[in-house]
Amino acid sequence: QWIYLDGQHVTKENAKVSVFDHGFLYGDGIFEGIRIYNGNIFKCKEHLDRLYDSAKSIMLDIPLTYDEMLEAMAETIRLNEMRNGYIRLIVSRGVGNLGLDPRRCPKASVIIIVEQLAIYPEQAYLNGLRAVSVSQRRNLPDALNPKIKSLNYLNNILVKIQSNLAEADEAIMMNAQGYVTEGSGDNIFIVKRGVVYTPPCYLGALEGITRLAIIELCEKLGLPLKEEPFTMHDVYIADEVFFTGTAAEVIAAREIDGRIIGEGHAGPITLQLLEEFRNAVDKDGYK
Ligand code: PLP
Structure with missing residues (x-):
């Protein structure tokens, strides 16, 4: 399983974030859950719109443009050879200090996980x-x-x-x-x-x-x-x-x-x- 972590694809074991990430310290960040059906990202635009709207509302700068985000998702799906599954997109405020102030977090962190889905039988x-x-x-x-x-x-x-x-x-x-x-x-x-x-x-x-x-x-x-x-x-x-x-x-x-x-x-x-x-x-x- 390959996980996108700030511009790189790493294995599950190496997909680690800092204890100073404000997503971890304060739940400061946003996410999306998206489906892939038959190799297509279901309602992709709607999900990305919601992600960028959530980001704007909490004054979080997503370090990828819309097209770069699409590309990162497509690449992660391709690497994992996923035709039917689930994408979890996470953007956290990134690494800062122990204070609340988001100005101490210079760069938001982007994580993309694709997985098989364990839903209801x-x-x-x-x-x-x-x-x-x-x-x-x-x-x-x-x-x-x-x-x-x-x-x-x-x-x-x-x-x-x-x-x-x-x-x-x-x-x-x-x-x-x-x-x-x-x-x-x-x-x-x-x-x-x-x-x-x-x-x-x-x-x-x-x-x-x-x-x-x-x-x-x-x-x-x-x-x-x-x-x-x-x-x-x-x-x-x-x-x-x-x-x-x-x-x-x-x-x-x-x-x-x-x-x-x-x-x-x-x-x-x-x-x-x-x-x-x-x-x-x-x-x-x-x-
Ligand atoms: N309500 C909440 C609180 C959720 O977390 C979700 C899941 O994302 C939904 C509703 C269903 O939304 P969607 O159909 O976009 O997955």
């Missing part, structure tokens, strides 16, 4: 997941703005711990007002009487790229879709609930907080969207 896509709602609230303003895909995932990790303790597969987060926002690392959709709903991102969700692909797919398939706030009550009484994300793609929930969702397995619209999504990414790489 295929059966889980038919059975659906067990999910629980959690008490952590999705933080809205400033640095924990969900629009910034920063290295500060402590809130999401606490969410994951809470769902682990409940022996659930996934968690559902709400914002401070009690409106559903998203999963621990996925966006959420519900289906009721043939209408697909997803919360608007301003409530406190990452603008997921898979989420957008599913919204586009609903339009293409003529499935009515509404971006509307909803609460856990609406989730409990939904006919179908599913999560979307780069790693998980489209995966149903069969049980949430002890309530059985629909028939207790992945519903027809979820499965149709999953199938159409997979067909689209398979056929033309869905650039």
Whole structure:
């Protein structure tokens, strides 16, 4: 496995960063998770746009131009002979001193890891997941703005711990007002009487790229879709609930907080969207 580390490709064993890197010391940095299907980088522009937007928002200078970043990704994929897999792109503030001040970090560090993906077993896509709602609230303003895909995932990790303790597969987060926002690392959709709903991102969700692909797919398939706030009550009484994300793609929930969702397995619209999504990414790489 070859890992891109600041302009060089190194082996996994040699892929090491400094203990003075502010990404390590303070979670000061950003990242992206991207899929490669059939040798094509899925929604590459959307992911790179989100990366550069996150960087601008936190005043992080990515030392590569957009085209150089593309080239570095392509080269890392080629070296690893990867046709189907996952790319993790990380840009940290780089090496500084123990102080917070980013001016002490002269150069941001860029890391690209490509890997096979260990996701849910295929059966889980038919059975659906067990999910629980959690008490952590999705933080809205400033640095924990969900629009910034920063290295500060402590809130999401606490969410994951809470769902682990409940022996659930996934968690559902709400914002401070009690409106559903998203999963621990996925966006959420519900289906009721043939209408697909997803919360608007301003409530406190990452603008997921898979989420957008599913919204586009609903339009293409003529499935009515509404971006509307909803609460856990609406989730409990939904006919179908599913999560979307780069790693998980489209995966149903069969049980949430002890309530059985629909028939207790992945519903027809979820499965149709999953199938159409997979067909689209398979056929033309869905650039
Ligand atoms: N929400 C959070 C908090 C995430 O970390 C992710 C994963 O990147 C998502 C949603 C899903 O976004 P995407 O479809 O772009 O992977």
